[in-house]
Amino acid sequence: MAQFTELGLSSALLESIRDMGFEEATPIQAQTIPIALEGRDLLGQAQTGTGKTAAFGIPLIEKLSLDNDHIQGIVITPTRELAIQVAEELNRMGQYKKIWALPIYGGQDIQRQIRSLKKRPQIIVGTPGRLKDHIQRRTIRLHTINQVVLDEADEMLQMGFIEDIEEILSEIPAQRQTLLFSATMPKDIQALANKFMVNPMVVKIKSKEATMPNIEQHYIEMTPAQKFDILCNLLDIQSPELAIVFGRTRKRVDEITEGLNKRGYSAEGIHGDMSQARRDTVIHRFREGTIDIMVATDVAARGLDISGVTHVYNFDIPQDPDSYVHRIGRTGRAGRAGIATTFVAFGEIEHLRNIERATKKKMIHQPVPTLSEVITGQQRFAIEKLLEAVEENDFHVYVELAEELLEHTDSVRLLSAALKLLTKEPNKTPIQLSEDPPLAGSWKGNRKTRKVKGKSMTAKQFQGKKRRQGKKKRKVKI
Numbered sequence: 001m002a003q004f005t006e007l008g009l010s011s012a013l014l015e016s017i018r019d020m021g022f023e024e025a026t027p028i029q030a031q032t033i034p035i036a037l038e039g040r041d042l043l044g045q046a047q048t049g050t051g052k053t054a055a056f057g058i059p060l061i062e063k064l065s066l067d068n069d070h071i072q073g074i075v076i077t078p079t080r081e082l083a084i085q086v087a088e089e090l091n092r093m094g095q096y097k098k099i100w101a102l103p104i105y106g107g108q109d110i111q112r113q114i115r116s117l118k119k120r121p122q123i124i125v126g127t128p129g130r131l132k133d134h135i136q137r138r139t140i141r142l143h144t145i146n147q148v149v150l151d152e153a154d155e156m157l158q159m160g161f162i163e164d165i166e167e168i169l170s171e172i173p174a175q176r177q178t179l180l181f182s183a184t185m186p187k188d189i190q191a192l193a194n195k196f197m198v199n200p201m202v203v204k205i206k207s208k209e210a211t212m213p214n215i216e217q218h219y220i221e222m223t224p225a226q227k228f229d230i231l232c233n234l235l236d237i238q239s240p241e242l243a244i245v246f247g248r249t250r251k252r253v254d255e256i257t258e259g260l261n262k263r264g265y266s267a268e269g270i271h272g273d274m275s276q277a278r279r280d281t282v283i284h285r286f287r288e289g290t291i292d293i294m295v296a297t298d299v300a301a302r303g304l305d306i307s308g309v310t311h312v313y314n315f316d317i318p319q320d321p322d323s324y325v326h327r328i329g330r331t332g333r334a335g336r337a338g339i340a341t342t343f344v345a346f347g348e349i350e351h352l353r354n355i356e357r358a359t360k361k362k363m364i365h366q367p368v369p370t371l372s373e374v375i376t377g378q379q380r381f382a383i384e385k386l387l388e389a390v391e392e393n394d395f396h397v398y399v400e401l402a403e404e405l406l407e408h409t410d411s412v413r414l415l416s417a418a419l420k421l422l423t424k425e426p427n428k429t430p431i432q433l434s435e436d437p438p439l440a441g442s443w444k445g446n447r448k449t450r451k452v453k454g455k456s457m458t459a460k461q462f463q464g465k466k467r468r469q470g471k472k473k474r475k476v477k478i
């Protein structure tokens with residue numbers, strides 16, 4: 001760990017870093033900040049939740065000139081929520097230097113954005129589509145920009161934003177600095193880097209595994225029909241502070257959310273088919289803890305930093321290992337602990353092994369939770385709530401009542417009855433989800449040959465096909 005004071009930063013930056021509660025620089029910050037300050041192009045890779053935002057944000061802000069009021073920096077992110085979050089973090093880091101970072105994303109009133117742009121932000125943080133829109137309208141001009149950051153560049157390639165990004169980058173003067181950050185760097189990133197960066201330094205924080213060691217990783221095998229009940233059972237056993245449940249499709253997310261609400265959980269869904277206003281509300285309510293379960297497609301898999309997310313459930317197994325790494329990385333951030341549980345339909349086990357091989361981490365096999373575990377879990381939760389209330393010591397109005405009650409009943413009987421009332425009984429409201437076939441391309445039984453669209457294939461042919469498919473962009477809309 002390095003001290004921020006050793007990294008050659010101005011007092012304005014050091015002061016805001018202190019305000020944010022950062023004591024020491026994380027490894028990716030310690031290694032990339034000095035290089036970025038020199039103006040070099042850079043590819044930065046480090047695990048989820050290890051502070052990559054500040055690793056590019058600090059030098060970005062440090063190098064801004066207050067002498068001119070043009071846009072000098074641009075950060076491109078794959079999702080709208082991430083654009084908002086990154087802009088907020090940059091604004092916190094730039095508060096004493098008086099830097100303003102403006103988020104620009106689709107789904108928000110464009111006229112309002114144009115009015116904000118006239119107020120001269122030094123940095124814009126945006127999603128590719130909306131940025132391109134502003135560039136075409138000439139409401140954003142890129143010729144004054146000298147610093148570019150691509151956050152989660154590999155995801156932007158996956159989502160098929162490559163042309164948009166190329167178009168944006170081609171309008172930015174060549175004498176710029178370009179930084180590219182992600183927890184995962186697939187090979188095709190290199191092509192993008194070669195095309196748009198000049199002799200980039202590669203900084204990769206070495207780790208044995210692709211995932212963070214402070215995330216406990218489990219998997220449970222089950223039939224698709226068992227999934228929903230098992231999710232509810234786990235929620236009852238584990239009582240997460242905040243949890244994210246990932247579903248494969250938008251429809252799936254809607255159905256899981258509805259089912260959870262019917263069973264009395266406070267859950268809301270988020271996916272790409274919802275209005276931006278709704279998406280913003282859901283994120284806001286989740287950050288505040290008004291709801292404690294967010295059901296999401298992969299739209300929430302990247303970059304989101306929400307403190308208090310103690311559990312991630314992969315209701316549907318992720319499409320590929322990188323998606324797994326990012327999804328479970330929504331917990332276990334900034335050194336905190338987290339638990340990730342992946343649901344595996346029986347035909348999907350080979351897919352899970354694939355993920356394990358790629359992440360170099362074995363997941364712990366967990367049996368299907370039992371009803372008695374659910375009851376014990378809920379009892380424990382009731383006791384915790386009770387002890388917390390004792391700690392808070394805010395029940396004077398009840399003391400007299402309690403004394404009165406104790407005159408007629410002994411304390412053990414009384415407390416037992418109170419605990420029974422506090423313990424939530426499992427809710428068995430029947431919930432039927434639409435059928436969602438196990439992940440296409442998973443091995444079934446026989447490891448030598450398998451059926452893909454009715455045709456038998458050998459393992460080698462299958463791997464070749466998968467590799468070719470892997471180069472294509474994602475098929476499922478998130």
Ligand SMILES: Nc1ncnc2c1ncn2[C@@H]1O[C@H](COP(=O)(O)OP(=O)(O)OP(=O)(O)O)[C@@H](O)[C@H]1O
Pocket residue numbers: 021022023024025026029046047048049050051052053054182183302303304305329330333334
């Ligand atoms: N030096 C630091 N000390 C303490 N906390 C930090 C430090 N740097 C960043 N953080 C905090 O760590 C959390 C994770 O940071 P950040 O979102 O930048 O991670 P990331 O590496 O970009 O992860 P992801 O790959 O998921 O996008 C944030 O809450 C951030 O405020």
Ligand SMILES: [Mg+2]
Pocket residue numbers: 052053151303
């Ligand atoms: Mg990030």
